[in-house]
Amino acid sequence: MSLxxxxxxxxxxxxxxxxxxxxxxxxxxxNAGGLGSLACSLLSPDAIRDQTAQIRALTDRPFCLNFFVQETPNPSADEVERAKEWLKPAWSSLGWTGLPTPAKWCEDFAPQFETLIALRPAVASFTFGILTVEQIQRLHEAGIFVIGTVTHVDEALAWESRGADAVIASGVESGGHRGTFIGAQENATLGTFELLPAVVAAVNIPVIAAGGIMDGADIRRALAAGAQAVQMGTAFLVCDESSIGAAYKQRLLTAGDHPTKLTRTFSGRYARGLENRFIQQMAANERLLPLYPVQNALTSPIRAEAAKRGETELMSLWCGTGVSRARALPAAKLVETLLAEISAQ
Ligand SMILES: Cc1cc2nc3c(=O)[nH]c(=O)nc-3n(C[C@H](O)[C@H](O)[C@H](O)COP(=O)(O)O)c2cc1C
Known part of the structure; x- marks a missing residue:
């Protein structure tokens, strides 16, 4: 099926x-003819149902619900205490005498998946892992188009062989977390325009290009290289309707040539964002930190408090390498502008 x-x-x-x-x-x-997506990974089933109802009140067009495929971890008390100690420079700089242990490490995926099946959006996309053949069949029976995120060719072949309808080829320029689920995250180093043709050549399902795509010329280039569509994260993160906080938005819109970095210091999984003091302070222990989602849950109150205070040096400023080209526009205007740029020669 074409996209x-x-x-x-x-x-x-x-x-x-x-x-x-x-x-x-x-x-x-x-409504502008693109595909809007809701990140559901951090949302409870009730919140997913509520936000989906709000989307449906505003559009009858297809949209996508997106999930992390993950297991709920069970870290030892020792591992948690060690990780809190490593985070001391960050939480003590906020004036805290300790770091709370989170009530839960992540939302359980199984009830999220059942909620997804019941809600029947036109499209669902996944990252961090891969579904089973049976799970993909259940999504298809519910009429849902299934997209997997990949960072190298083996992952694309795995999603295709299990029945996915399309893959997102996410180059190393991408903002936010790497979706790698086969092999080491630090080995998935191909840039968007190296990964894309390799994935297009390997699979027979549609490929969506992601990573550093910021304008119509980038989209034209991706389509010419065999993509059927592009996925843009950073570009939409700064649009008017995004609920990104003012301090974060300001950092993105004034990023200039400030470096972005792949780091696992905030979450335990490699993710790209603007380099800041937190990343630098935690770099020495970076490889020892707990895996996602444990480190993510531990740093969450630090990042939330920093966001409240507008203290961007302690926040995860996720964005892709194309951040300096991000434009603060209403989302529909951004889609319209991109479409005009695609057709301009
Ligand atoms: C702040 C932030 C959060 C993200 N969260 C998710 C997510 O929950 N699920 C997902 O599949 N991708 C997520 N991504 C990746 C984007 O959907 C998209 O693939 C990526 O940003 C593309 O690269 P770009 O930022 O260079 O456009 C996130 C990216 C950013 C910047």
Whole structure:
């Protein structure tokens, strides 16, 4: 099936977990003929149902619900205490005498998956892992188009062989977390325009290009290299309807040539964002830190407090390498601008 039979224009608003996707943003992109996406990974089933209802009140066009495929971890008390100690420079700089242990490490995937099946969005996308053949069959029986995120060719072949309808080829330029689920995350180093043709040559299902795609010329280049669409995260993160906080947005819009970095210091999984003091302070122990989602849950109160205080040196400023080209526009205007740029020669 080609992607244009699912949504008309080759533009996917990338899901951006952290509460940044709003129903207004998603509906604006879908109403403009792209595909809006809601990052559901950090949401409870009730919150997913509630936000999906809000999207449906604003659009009858297809949209995407996005999830992390993950197991709920059970770290030892020792591991947690050690990780808290490593984080001391960050939490003590906020004036805290200790770091709380989170009530839970992540949302359980199984109830999220059942909620997804019941909600029957037109499209669902996944990252961090791969579904079973049976899970993909259940999504298909519910009429849901299934997309897997990949960072190298073996992962694309795995999703295709299990029955996925499309893959997102996510180059190393991408903002946010690497989706790698086969092999080491630090070995998935191909850039978007190296990964894309390799994945297009390897699979027979549609490929969506992601990573550093910021304008119509980038989209044209991706389509010429065999992509059927692009997924843009950073570009939509700064749009008017995104609920990104003012300090974070300001850092992105003034990023200039400030370096982005792949780091596992915030979450235990490699993710790209603007380099800051937190990343530098934690770099020495980076490889020893707990895996996602344990480190993510431990740093969450630090990042939330920093966001409240506008203290961007302690926040995860996720964005891709193309951040300096991000434009603060209403989401529908961004889609319209991109479409005009695609057709301009
Ligand atoms: C703040 C942020 C959060 C993200 N959260 C998710 C997510 O929850 N699920 C997902 O599949 N991708 C997530 N991504 C990846 C984007 O959907 C998209 O693939 C990526 O941003 C593309 O690269 P770009 O930022 O260079 O456009 C996130 C990216 C950012 C910047």
């Amino acid at each position: 244009t039979s699912v949504f008309p224009h080759p533009i996917v608003q990338g899901p951006t977990a952290g509460g940044f996707n709003t129903p207004a943003q998603i509906a604006a992109v879908s």
